Amino acid sequence: MATALIGGLCESNFDPAQLYVADPDNEKIRTLVASFGINSCANNQSLVELSDVIVLAVKPQVMKSVLQSLLIKNGQLLLSIAAGLRCDSLQSWLGEECAIVRSMPNTPALVQCGATGLYANKKVSDQQRQQAEQIMSAVGMTIWVEQETQLDTVTAVSGSGPAYFFYMMEAIEAAGIELGLSVETSRALTLQTALGAAKLAIEAEESTAQLRARVTSPGGTTEAAINTMQSHQGLDSIKQAVNAAYKRSQTLAIELADS
Numbered sequence: 001m002a003t004a005l006i007g008g009l010c011e012s013n014f015d016p017a018q019l020y021v022a023d024p025d026n027e028k029i030r031t032l033v034a035s036f037g038i039n040s041c042a043n044n045q046s047l048v049e050l051s052d053v054i055v056l057a058v059k060p061q062v063m064k065s066v067l068q069s070l071l072i073k074n075g076q077l078l079l080s081i082a083a084g085l086r087c088d089s090l091q092s093w094l095g096e097e098c099a100i101v102r103s104m105p106n107t108p109a110l111v112q113c114g115a116t117g118l119y120a121n122k123k124v125s126d127q128q129r130q131q132a133e134q135i136m137s138a139v140g141m142t143i144w145v146e147q148e149t150q151l152d153t154v155t156a157v158s159g160s161g162p163a164y165f166f167y168m169m170e171a172i173e174a175a176g177i178e179l180g181l182s183v184e185t186s187r188a189l190t191l192q193t194a195l196g197a198a199k200l201a202i203e204a205e206e207s208t209a210q211l212r213a214r215v216t217s218p219g220g221t222t223e224a225a226i227n228t229m230q231s232h233q234g235l236d237s238i239k240q241a242v243n244a245a246y247k248r249s250q251t252l253a254i255e256l257a258d259s
């Protein structure tokens with residue numbers, strides 16, 4: 001995810017000389033420096049000493065040990081991309097109050113087509129909000145939420161969301177093969193249809209429900225398909241799935257805080 005952010009920033013004309021990276025793996029650092037022309041630091045604390053904004057891009061399970069060994073200065077912004085770690089936990093591991101923006105990106109960030117939810121705690125200034133937004137915008141669209149708990153909903157909708165669409169694509173692709181198409185043809189048609197549907201929904205003025213109704217002629221093939229999905233609680237099961245992700249996001253945050 002950090003590599004995607006660095007790549008996105010460099011592509012959006014952010015000066016690579018202003019970017020620093022620290023990682024325990026020297027080989028990874030060498031690759032990043034060679035690929036993007038950014039700078040490296042020998043360890044996390046030397047990076048912190050040079051930075052206005054510190055992007056926390058480690059796995060949630062190692063965040064506690066990383067933060068406990070850092071000394072943050074007043075005026076610095078911490079931008080966490082770690083799933084499920086609440087500001088309270090980050091603050092308690094740092095041992096002091098500081099400006100924190102929590103973000104929830106998703107995997108399409110890897111192709112600069114991500115959707116990221118952002119939340120700022122009370123210590124974050126307007127300028128720091130802009131800095132956080134600039135960084136996360138490098139890998140796609142960003143949306144601010146006012147309550148930290150709304151990040152659990154963002155996690156359920158867009159964080160886990162790519163998997164819901166992959167699941168649907170998986171099913172359509174398999175059905176196409178079962179009905180006689182080659183693997184390549186079924187895959188190509190499925191993926192292009194997913195892309196086209198998303199593009200149309202983004203560009204159209206109608207709601208997704210209206211768009212669906214427009215392609216569903218009475219007595220036609222789409223109606224036959226939609227009726228079958230409805231009879232298997234299609235819409236309801238997707239809503240229940242999003243709810244399950246939301247509840248899991250809440251419990252994960254509690255588990256991670258206690259870890």
Ligand SMILES: NC(=O)c1ccc[n+]([C@@H]2O[C@H](COP(=O)([O-])OP(=O)(O)OC[C@H]3O[C@@H](n4cnc5c(N)ncnc54)[C@H](OP(=O)(O)O)[C@@H]3O)[C@@H](O)[C@H]2O)c1
Binds near residue numbers: 058105
């Ligand atoms: N991937 C996603 O789609 C996604 C979506 C939303 C949020 N996130 C969040 O993004 C964060 C990173 O995820 P990822 O998938 O990019 O994980 P990742 O590929 O494992 O990247 C984490 C990086 O942190 C390095 N690291 C480990 N310990 C460190 C330390 N003490 N100091 C500095 N660097 C250290 C790791 O190095 P080693 O490999 O050498 O240990 C690795 O390069 C996670 O918190 C995750 O929750 C990811």
